[in-house]
Amino acid sequence: MNYDTFIDQVAQRTRTSSERAVALTRATLETLAERLTGGEVLDLxxxxxxxxxxxxxxxxxTESADRFGGAEFVARVALRAGVDEPAARDGARAVFVTLREAISGGEFDDVAAQLPRDYRELVEPAMAPGATLRRS
Incomplete structure (x- = not known):
């Protein structure tokens, strides 16, 4: 998947502008990089x-993962993207679903395996049957 398609998918899923989708994508990935081990970040x-x-x-x-929960993840995304926490939560979910489309299923599973249970509400939409079907 190319960059423009990735951003377009996040924008569609969040029903927002491309500019907001870029901010949400960057904020989510930066925060995810803090939460994953360095090797997993490279693999992703x-x-x-x-x-x-x-x-x-x-x-x-970033070689070792910074340990923080799902609520802190959303708070960091909100701060980085300049949005409120509900918008950050929706944005992170959209990024995770798009990420699953963009990378191999095995790699997405490796990423999800490094996240604790309280990330379930963010990651499960990407794991649901039909989650990788593109919305138009």
Whole structure:
């Protein structure tokens, strides 16, 4: 999946502008990169379009995962994207569904396996049957 398609899918799923979709996508991926181990961040990044790979760039400080729960994840996305928490939650869900479309199923499962149970409400929509069907 190319960058424009990824952003368009997030925009459609959140029923928002492309600009807002870019902000939500970047905020979600930056926060996800903090939550995953460095190796998993690299595995994920190589399957994404170049502009999104740059968002996920691991550094020595991201080698080990930062442990925080689902509520903190949403709060960080909201702060980074400049939106309220309900919009951040919806945006993160849309990014996870689009991410599942953009990468191999096995890689998405690896990402989801690193997230604790309280992320279920964010990740489960991407795992539901039919979740990867494109909405128009």
């Amino acid at each position: 990044a190589v399957q994404l379009p170049k502009p999104l790979q740059l968002v996920l760039k691991p550094s020595p400080r």
